[in-house]
Amino acid sequence: MRTDRTYFFMAKPGEKVRFTDTTASVLLDLVRGLAALLVLSVHLRNMLFVDYPEAIQHGASKLLVIPYVLSSGGHQAVVIFFVLSGYLVGGSVMRLLRQRQWQWRSYLLHRIVRLWIVLLPGLLLCFLLDSIGLRSHSLLYHGIIPNYETGDISQLHTIKIFVGNLFFLQPMWVPTYGSDGSLWSLSYEFWYYLLFPLGLIAIRREFSWRTRCACLIGFIASSWFVRIHILPLFPIWLFGVALTMVPAPRLGLAVRWMAAALYMPLIFVFSRKAIWSLLVQDYIFAIVSALFLWIMLSAKDEADKSGYFTRGSRGLSRFSYTLYVAHLPFLLLAASLLIGTQRWLPDVRHIAEALGLLVVALIYSYGIAAVTEYKTEVFRHWLERNLGIFSAPKAHAPSLLRQEVLPGKDKS
Numbered sequence: 258m259r260t261d262r263t264y265f266f267m268a269k270p271g272e273k274v275r276f277t278d279t280t281a282s283v284l285l286d287l288v289r290g291l292a293a294l295l296v297l298s299v300h301l302r303n304m305l306f307v308d309y310p311e312a313i314q315h316g317a318s319k320l321l322v323i324p325y326v327l328s329s330g331g332h333q334a335v336v337i338f339f340v341l342s343g344y345l346v347g348g349s350v351m352r353l354l355r356q357r358q359w360q361w362r363s364y365l366l367h368r369i370v371r372l373w374i375v376l377l378p379g380l381l382l383c384f385l386l387d388s389i390g391l392r393s394h395s396l397l398y399h400g401i402i403p404n405y406e407t408g409d410i411s412q413l414h415t416i417k418i419f420v421g422n423l424f425f426l427q428p429m430w431v432p433t434y435g436s437d438g439s440l441w442s443l444s445y446e447f448w449y450y451l452l453f454p455l456g457l458i459a460i461r462r463e464f465s466w467r468t469r470c471a472c473l474i475g476f477i478a479s480s481w482f483v484r485i486h487i488l489p490l491f492p493i494w495l496f497g498v499a500l501t502m503v504p505a506p507r508l509g510l511a512v513r514w515m516a517a518a519l520y521m522p523l524i525f526v527f528s529r530k531a532i533w534s535l536l537v538q539d540y541i542f543a544i545v546s547a548l549f550l551w552i553m554l555s556a557k558d559e560a561d562k563s564g565y566f567t568r569g570s571r572g573l574s575r576f577s578y579t580l581y582v583a584h585l586p587f588l589l590l591a592a593s594l595l596i597g598t599q600r601w602l603p604d605v606r607h608i609a610e611a612l613g614l615l616v617v618a619l620i621y622s623y624g625i626a627a628v629t630e631y632k633t634e635v636f637r638h639w640l641e642r643n644l645g646i647f648s649a650p651k652a653h654a655p656s657l658l659r660q661e662v663l664p665g666k667d668k669s
Contacts, residue, residue, distance in 0.1 A: 280556035281505070283570045284513075288550070289341055290573030292334040293580045295524075296439065297618060299331035300585055303405045304397075304592045305611050307600045315602050324603075330528040335442050336493055336539055340546045342446060343453075343497020350454050351501060354461065359454075362646050368450045370637045373423075375629050376443060379582035380419060380434055382625070386586040387414060387435040395593035398436070402599060407589055410436050428486050436589045439581055448483045449494045452476060489536055493543040500547055500554070508555035516552040520545065576626035583622050588614070 276282050302325070306312070309325045346368075353359045390398045391411060400409035413435050421431030422440055425447040433440045458464055459473040480488055527542045560567050591614055601607040640646070 274557070274559050278559050278562075280558050280560045281554045283560045283567050284553040284556055285341065285550065286574035287570035288337065288553070290570060290577045292337045293577035294573070295334045296331045296581060297584050297588075297615065298328045299334075300406050300439075300588055301611060301615055301618070302328035304407070304588055305596060305601055305614075306603050306607070312603050317603055321603050324608075326525050326529065330524045332539075333524045333527050333542055336543050337546050338442065339445070339449075339490065339493045340497040340500075340543055340550065342449070343494040344500045344547075344550065345497070346450060347453055347494070347498035348501035350457065351498070354454075354457065357463075359458075360646075361454075362644075363641075364454065366640060366644070366646055367637065368447070370640065371633055372425075372443060372447060374633050374636060375579050375582050375626075376440075377423065378625065378629050379437065379440075379579075380422060382583060383435045383437045383586040384414065384419070386590045390436075390590045390593050393593060396598060397589060397593045397596070402596070404600065406438060406585065407436050429483060436586045437582070439585050443582070445487050445490060448479065448487050449491060451479055452483075452488075452491060453494070453498070455479065490539065493539060496543045496547040497550075500551055503551065505554040505557065506551065508552060510556075513552055513556060516549055520549040576623050576630055579626035579630045580619070580622040583625050584618050587618055587621050591617070 307315075309322060312321060312325075313319065350359075350364070353364070387398070387410060391414075396402045397404075397407060398410055400407065413432060418427075418431045418434050421427055422434040422444075425444040427433050427441060427444050429444075455472045455476040459469050459476055461469070464472075523542070523545060527538055532538065533541070562568075595610070595614075601611075
């Protein structure tokens, strides 16, 4: 059986190292985890603190421009998620097709379980926390305290919107549910999961003409349905798929450090400077991100599994999907109890309180992940046994393939 070059590296002559055991895999985990952490920090700062110009007007130090800039880039973090998802999920689709192990039932079960095992509890928690906040009559829940995260959410708690978000119909038919505005990107991910295999099977000759025609019709119908909001960003996801088609480069540690030093500031530059239209900027940033990830794939050496760097990167990545889904309703309720009628000025006391809240949000998300995201494989295997669905033999693919890159996340 042919081995996919994406998932095996040569450690020594004649010796193969699984991708999951390489430093490259650890680096992708780190990128994913840091992207989720960036989204959290952006939402926290926007919700708690006044904008930078207002802070300066009240005599704040201009040095605060540094934390303000570092807590921007949430949208760019989601672009990173899309590129990672394309590389991991799209790569797994291509590998299964190439190895003649493709099964629609198994594939859809993997995707749905991965998404719903966190999304459903996240929606229920959003309902609970928002209900508490709305009953407190906090101005934050009615859009009276201006910020970039929440408006008036009192009209966003209907069964129709809840079900629509559960079945990934936002923003086509319904808005995002309640205060959990982060859910917009999960709908994008879901439809990309459908569009890519539909389009790919439609052009592969090993399938019957009936199967190809059915997939082509499905691809056209799905594309039309998501044509306004979701389809324009599909090329970003495909940039990640393109990474699976080129061999990993042969580069040293110094080059990877240099690439990281150049790439990280670009995240914040793209978040602050609108040189082109947002869509064009997203395409350009996605290409830059794909190039950066390609350079990271050059880390072909075997990772130190017991090292702090590996354990920290894996640990943060492991609950990043839950962090992405669960943090915003929690932050809003906490902010409604803390800030009163207006957002804070960034003084020492309030910055310390914000950092404390960030830590609590991480602990909260980790606790939810322990009973949801961490149980994904167990629950999926249980469903496979009871539904009579058998997965293809597990390939040695990146750890993220079994964790999903949702913003956070999939993907296996």
